[in-house]
Amino acid sequence: MRLSKRIADAILKEKRIEEDDWGGHFDQKNRDYIYNRLTDSEALEQREDLRNEFENSKERAWAELRERSRPTRRIHLPIFIAKIAAIFIFLLGLGFLYTSYMKDQTKELPVDGNVITLIMDDGTVKIINTEKEEELLNAKGQIVGEQEKGTLNYMRAALPEELVYNEIKVPYGKTIKLLLSDGTHVQLNAGTSMRYPIKFIKGNERHVFLEGEAFFVVAKDSLHPFRVQMGDLEVKVLGTRFNVASYAGEPEIKTVLVEGSVALYDAESPQETLLTPGHLATWDKEDKKILITEADVERCTAWTKGGLIFRGMAFGDMIKKLERAYNVSITCTNQELNNEIFSANFHVEIESIEQVLDYIKLQYPFDYTIENQRININ
Amino acid sequence: MLYKNLSSDRNEYEECFNELFxxxxxxxxxxxxxxxxxxxxxxxxxxxxxxxxxFLKPEVVLKSYLYTSVKNKSLDYLKSKYHKTNCKLVNGNLEALGTNDFFLREMVVSEVSEIVRSAVKTLPPKCKKVIELSLGELSNKAIAEELSISLNTVKTQKRLAYKKLRPLLKEHFIFILPFL
Structure with missing residues (x-):
């Protein structure tokens, strides 16, 4: 008989638990402790009360689990001073929030098209060609930054202390890196736009506006907190490195912290929520609540290296990511396929969209046609 | 590389949740x-x-995976800065909680409690009452008084209980500690 069974048997039959029953496990102190916990009437009563409490919440816990196939713990943390050195990922969909923000702040410009565009402070639009090196000049002919090897560098420009914004828009199928004036690195994923000062001003917080997905490595400067604004939600960091992403049309804003810590807060509530490493914060745009769950950090940052990792994701949700990564538009009329769950790893530079679809076809047969980056699945 | 998920595991998952939550x-x-x-x-x-x-098979593996995960998560929480700054550690020092002995001890307590509970639950009402009281270390005499029955009835009920419990303890339960 096994240990637990032997002990249970002895207890039920009011027998002594013999030396043999323990099978050499535990010292006397622990044996006494175990025996006491299982037979002392006060301990039993306590356990029973506690057990009832858990048993009563079981149904609700199950309903909650069912409700989201993603995981969750709701944590309301008190105000917390964000620590230096934070890396995190921010996944965010902006939906109508973004739309209203765009109307207020900038002229409407579609992010699609096949080129990366930069809107200067005077409204002129420049096309960024990552294949070649170039200097970025403003209307006055001053150098505001330079572009080489796919990085836009704002660090070297000598500009007056004046808050001037640039906005960059990355189309589907492309990514770009920025080096902001304070030394902060930002990598923008496909289908993303960001508005940021070409020079951060001393005494002001470093404030940028994002829609889409991005990985941030924030230069440490505790006097000037770095804030990423995404509609009504803001992320504040004092320290070094983090990754952010945000997309329109999604009902939630998602943040994953890789290392360090970060504070989140929305515009209406003064309460900050702390995010700890390895966790995902999902901010529901409608009820404005933050849900903290465990996250696969590697998967969330895989895109910075061209990786596309899907785990237990419905095909319908995969489509959006594939469209962004490969700059295609995918229409799938097969509802059953849209709901089918897949797990897969791809790499944008290794596998073509055709190869990706062919892999998926192996699991769930379907036909597709590709024409001018338009894919139709029947 | 693609591997399709087995979405048919839902029932199995629910069963596991119901049993182990x-x-x-x-x-x-x-x-x-x-x-x-x-x-x-x-x-x-x-x-x-x-x-x-x-989904880990056999169930033994799943069980020990769950217990280990819960342990790790609990310890992570106790080690977190949030906990440290906001709560005093109530349960002795963290080192003792992190030991394998503590883990095994709590697992045994948890498992034995469940075995005893589900075993007792299968007994007829009167029998059950007697056993429940005897588990709280009440003497036969005290049980007799508590339930207003004779001492002999207590003894008879206990014998009946042991007889009924024997086959249950032999089969029916899956254990997390097959190696013990």
């Missing part, structure tokens, strides 16, 4: 000493296996 909560409680937190931790662990479609 409460014992795992009690187990988590022995670490974190907070009911709400224990539930959160256990729920998190279930969400992870559900989300990642982790």
């Amino acid at each position: 409460t014992p795992l909560c009690l187990f988590a409680y022995s670490y974190v000493r907070d009911g709400q937190l224990s539930k959160d931790i256990v729920q998190d662990v279930f969400m992870v296996i559900w989300k990642k479609k982790i």
